[in-house]
Amino acid sequence: GQNIDQPTEMTATEGAIVQINCTYQTSGFNGLFWYQQHAGEAPTFLSYNVLDGLEEKGRFSSFLSRSKGYSYLLLKELQMKDSASYLCAVMDSNYQLIWGAGTKLIIKP
């Protein structure tokens, strides 16, 4: 079967760094996406990785290791507005997104 695992909830302090991990087992791989979803709002795109390595975009970075079926999202200089759920999704061989249940990130002052 297809499976995406990520922690249910994490807590971090404003100004700090947090890493949200995602492991996956899917039938085929056409890229891995990270989305951010604030409570009551639509998911919004953060990053896309299809090759191994680190992609940096401002305060957010995303890493992929295809051989390990592993990705992480790194958030630096945390701000209160970063409190949200972070969704990991893998595009399978049929170009459909398989989603994790999301990681709720709580930022404390």
Next chain:
Amino acid sequence: ETGVTQTPRHLVMGMTNKKSLKCEQHLGHNAMYWYKQSAKKPLELMFVYNFKEQTENNSVPSRFSPECPNSSHLFLHLHTLQPEDSALYLCASSQDGTSGYNEQFFGPGTRLTVL
């Protein structure tokens, strides 16, 4: 504002009612999707339309019926729903449904409650 709108934003219906959810995208995309989001569960893909043709139906009960009259509009017709169908229903669109880097843009969702 993602360029994808959904109406209504909230819907309460009885199990014998018939209602429809509407989605419209203003992005010129060719693929549209319906997802179900329940608390603490992964997004569940329900239906996919690519160039107005339905390409995916992930074993969704027949009480959910999609309609895609053109590439900008997508409907989800609901009838004789069950209380367990209460969830957030999200619509999304992407440039197409058959390529890798294919960012999906989501609407704000319809919060459905079935009594």
